[in-house]
Amino acid sequence: MRGDTEQFLLAQNKDKSFVTANLENHILQNNLYGVDLNAESVNITKLSLWLKTANKGKKLTSLDENIKCGDSLIDDPSVAGKKAFNWNREFKRVVESGGFDIVIGNPPYIFAREKITEAEKNFYIQSYESAEYQINTFVLFIEKALELTKESGLIGQIVPNSLLKISSISGLRKYLLDNGCINNIVQLHGKSFKKAGVETVIICFEKTKTERNLVKVLNVFKPDDITNQEYIFIDSSSWKDDPKCKFQISTNSSDDLLLEKIKLKTVPLTKLFDVKAGLQAYETGKGKPKQTPEDVKNRPYDFKYQFDDSTFQYLDGFDVERWNIVWSGSWLKYGDNLAASRNFDIFERPRILIREITRQFPKNLICTFVKKTYLNNRSILNVLSRSNDENQLKQLVAILNSTLISWYFQKVTPKAERELYPKIILEDLREFPIIDLVNRDIIERADLMLEKNKELKKAKQKFLKLIQSEFKIQKFSQKLEKWNELDWIDFEKELQKAKVKLTLAQKKEWIEFFENEKKIANEVQEIINQTDNDIDLMVYELYGLTPEEREIVKGKI
Template sequence: MCLLNGIPLKIKESSLLQEENITKKLYADYSKFREAIYNNLVKNNPETDKLLLFKKTQKLLDRFLFILFAEDRLLLPPNSISEIVKQWTTLKEDLDEYIPLYDRFKKYFGYMNTGYKGKKYDIYAYNGGLFAPDEILDNISIDDEIIYKHTLILSQYDYETDVDVNILGHIFEHSLGEIENVQAEIKGEKIDSQKTKRKKDGIFYTPKYITKYIVENTVGKLCSEKRAELDIIDEEYVKGRKNRKKEIISALDEKLTRYRDWLLNLTILDPACGSGAFLNQALDYLITEHRKIDDLRTQLLGGGLVLSDITTDILEKNIYGVDLNEESVEIAKLSLWLRTAQKGRKLNKLNNNIKCGNSLIDDPEVAGEKAFNWYKEFPNIFREKKKKVWHVTTATHNSRYSQRMFDNHVVRGEAEWFDTEDAIIITETVKEIAISDKLNILEYNICGDHMHILLVCEEEELTKIVGKIKSVTAKIRNRKRGYTETRGHAPLSDADTCDTPRTTRGHAPLSAREAPLSAGEAPLSAEEAPLSAGEAPLSGNSTPLSLVSPRTEKERGNTQRQVWTQKFGKTEVMDQEYLANAIKYIRDNRIKHELPEITEIINLKKEFLCTLNHAFRQEYKGGFDVVIGNPPYVRAELLGFCRDYLASKYVVFNPSGDLFSYFYEQSFKLLNATGLFGFISNTFDKTTAGVSIREYLQREVQILKYIDFTEVQIFEGATTYPVIIIARNQKLTSQSFEYIKIPKSSQSSVIDIEFHDVVPVNQSLMHKENWSFKSNNAVDLIEKLKQNKTIRDVYGKCYYGVKTALNEAFIIPKSFDVGEHVKPIYEGKELEKWVAHESVQQLIIFESKWTKKNYGYEITENEAIEKLQKEYPNLINQILLFEEQAKKRYDKGDFYWELRNCAYYDLFEKPKIVFPNLQNSNKFAYDESGAYINAPAVILPTNDRFLTAVLNSKLVWYFLTNLCVVRNGGYIEVKPQYFEQIPVPDLSEEFKRKLSILTNDIISKTTEKQKVQIKFNKLLSSKYPALKETKKLENWYRLGFIEFKKELSKQKVAFSLSDESEWIAYFEEQTRSYKFIISSIANLEREIDHLVYEMYGLTDDEIKIVEGSV
């Protein structure tokens, strides 16, 4: 069986390679056709706007592509295009009846729109807008040879077997750069290759295996949940109808009907739909699901398989997309048409479902004509809330006594009474709920035995909102006061509220001009007795994380301390006078009951009360069931035109945040209360700019899956660090989600995500500062390490290396004697583990202000150069080679030959630990050579050699990989702010002594290793001066002699027999020596690791966690 491992994946990869080759060839032909048509249109139609002609070129090609696909899929007569060309040739050459070839195609386009019945063939009216009359396309002229040549070329492809509809997405992606070139040329603008539309709009075509995975885990998950809810079990349908009761058959059939009805009401959105990759995948999934229903029904009822025709319903009811790019919207429509077109059936009109607009901005002042109001554009998805003002009152347990309680001889227990501390705790909790759930509270107060809330919401929301407030405040108050934790309240039904007259027992009635007292202050009925332990607590999807109790119902038992009555009073406020009275009544309620005002509560109310205008702002309910997609990746510096708008509208706003982060928040706003979300985007788990989106997701949604692709490349031609996030639009209810890491070794055209290990990660234990995806035990280990002091605590700051802003001018090969203005320097890529080899570069350094300090503060640039050329001719002449670039530097001193101001140059010349910012394994070296370091490499000034051993241990690497941002190829970015968080325990002198000895030994061995390596390389270069150093030759010790000889032969180097004999002996001797040193270093590193584990007090299980991860 093991021989078969990976075969399906290899087949997929082979298929993808073939598809890629066809895509490239087809796109090349398509691109030439488009270019030829556009140039011809411009020539033949000079009076028409060029931009408009360009857009019409795109539409014309869409028409041709549809016909090409349709004729090969038998939706149209076979070879329609070549037949049109053939007929035109016959008319022109044999019958002397010339008409332009484009006119023949226009006639055919008309058939596609209206239909045609002929003697030889019929054409059905497929139009869904694509072939509708178009004033421009109907009146332009195109040269015959353009149409003739290119239509025949494109006709040669097999659009049934070789060309998949998905190819349109690839074609569109390839088109973007060319489209922008043409548009810029039209406007007379220059093209910046760094700001092409593909880069600026952040558009990357998503591979099919990614769209499939996301659709299966969102749309598919909802379908699975619905089938489980309806109890649809396939095996029950396989049994058929024979020997089964009619009622059972009817019930099983009814389940399928209900499931299909549910499917047809499922709404799926891609808010950045591009060319429609996700929408097509969702369409495929839904079609398959309907086919399963047909199959189950056939198995149940017997007879032949009858396939329902539901593609029209799916396109019109289930699939929605929006994109900023007009061309992509048209491609998305075209791909959906091609996937669903059937012979003899009109194309769906997709304008109501697939729209062009700015998904993030609804203000025309910012987005112009692309401003997009979701609620107006999709009124079938969203409905405006019908809000009312409610005066709600709820009383404390046992504070009221009802007639029914009296009649039933219920013994009244001790009433709950809130003191000042209780009142503050409850108000703080109400504030948290109000902010978290965006409640519209106009006024609020709490007295000894009751609470007033003036709330604006829909009537159907009221019971749930009040139920949650009562339940959560009870839990928090009891927990903080040390009482037995309350079980809260079951979700209240409408029967659990009291609509009451404007009077209350125990208090003087209000006049008609006064606001009503809620029935919460009225006597309670028997139904208001404490809840029994068997009743369910409020689940409340939006309970804040900090408020969720981990205790189970069984643990709580019957010992709960009840806080509130079960029921609450509600009165609708009907007019302005009534509202004003209600506000005043609630605000003054403590005074009315002769209770002192509480300053803390007055201040807390300011944080969550809102104005009437805010409360009655337009709010909508509803939303999509699923939002999926690949949002554009656009860096913050390109968002300047809308930065203020984004800051005002999105809580995830960050000045450095990428555009995709706003798509996250917008998507959850567009989802319904429990909808599913699936995105592939750039990672943000550890970036500084990602803190706001991390905080938002952790607080607002339930993450279900997190797929980490940061070590592999998903999008061709783009360096990205992608992740897939699957989430549900509800507050945290389940603690853990599935984390899957795709390692670099899995790089492939198709990556089998399910093949990789799943790590359960506790969402509640992640920190907004950075996300670490570890098991609970691993998280506990990190927390244990963090109990120690940090590098920053013990050693102070670390520092970036020198920033020249023009390395080619200031960093040169080793040429001069070291002195005041010449220093040895390492670049980050030269730094090795333990100790760096001898520096081969030098830094020319004239410190900021040095010129004026030494030559006088009035000296001019020319005068200074004259002096420098006398005193330091070689140095200044080197810089003068780059004079223009040096002058343009932002970071420089008073003169362009000076470096930027730096207060710690002296620290480079002292003992220090140095390290590159990008590392794929520990690379910390001890340096006392006085060498400088080039940024972004970092130094830590210290005399403690033993610290180098700690930093190069497996444990510290484990800690860093949990903290640092991951970059391409599995590298982590060890920035100063991360390095300074490394924990350092208090060490005994004995530990320091042992580590110092090991550090000295390993530095000595590393230096010895470097000498062997350098000696061999020098001999090789001296024997063969013309030899170019390749990666393999540089790492000669990893080769066998045969491979070493082969590498030399590539550069025409051949040994004589006598030379070869000597080289074999020498090569093998040096290889043995090198490998022996490497083995010695590995043994010393193992000793260090064990000492470090002991130093930090790790258990055997904790050591296994570290060893298993590095």
């Protein structure tokens, strides 16, 4: 312990026989405690503390009674064996004094479906109030931290940002609100740890029954942001009233009023439509005959052509674009051979396809309408009309592709704000607010969007096939795929990168051809852009938004 805090303590005790070494030893023996499941981590921690506090001629402080090895969550030897850890026994003096003043941690993020045994799962369910069907150990660690902290003690944890809103953790959020007061939430956008592919939040709270509703929230997009003081204050009084106790830190009072207005005018999407997951082609031990690890690796039911009558065009998430399908050419043999084939009826009916991985505001959701039979995997969500009403689906796809629904998605759903793989999930989609009224103008614009996006796709692909045939280009760059957005100079540079060099005669001919084809494509694109704007305005009107509320959606208020 060094720096300002140490200097303060030394200054306060300048008339006493207080030296740095004694202060450090006192802190090590009486103030710092820790537990880890990994014996090696325990030894590394001890070594690190010794290196920081070692003084020549002074005996190293024994840390055996402070830094211990064990399973922090399980005290039953029949479940954890020798790693079972009884906090009351191991830290008896601290527990008998009322508990720890401060508990901090970066708990492991382990789902029940990953490395948790059945015996451990049963123990957690019996021992922890916040344990729910989909157990994740970080949830249990937070509850344990509250249990170990004395009244008015402080707790700080860095955990996945799913803590904030995801439904399967609603029990923990309720437990926190009932047993403590949340002081600070720091949302860390992007990847915090190399080995953990999740986005995280730092949550700091106090174990108290005192009700305080203002939570300090800080958004961190780059490391330097963590030191600034640009907090916003969120009123958390409504969190307890929410059935799922979501920690809504993405909204302000204006947002909340608009969200409430929308809720009162609408019904959940699932009241009008069926929402279905796609199939899962491969999983060891599933399917008939049961799939082997080699099957999962080699994918024997995937084809680049139609193998037989049970083989169908197959879509992955990235085959779905706004208002369009860009099929990659994959086929899949359908039947009991697949791990989870789903009902074939899902794939042959008119439906909306929604890519699971979303984009950034103002057009987050990526949706289109199809009538053709396609198989699709779980990276695509399916929305079906119960009466197979194509117009009903076309109106819905226009609403889902609108700026208003993108705004709603950003403000309400747990996984929308991620920098790493933001996504829409079935549970959230089913709750989207939908107006149960037919709007012919929106349906007409949806038809136009489907038609013009198909026309644009055809024009762009025709041009690319021509240059591929002419110049034998094997793979197009991303810029070449969007050739109509380039000027001639940049287009020629992309050709040169593909090792294509034009003669003067060729260049004269190709400049004229390029500009003419670009003009045709961009005229279609202008119609698409204008129709997109028209749909936004019609959706605002359908949902009854005032001019001021529209500005809120666009982020201008």
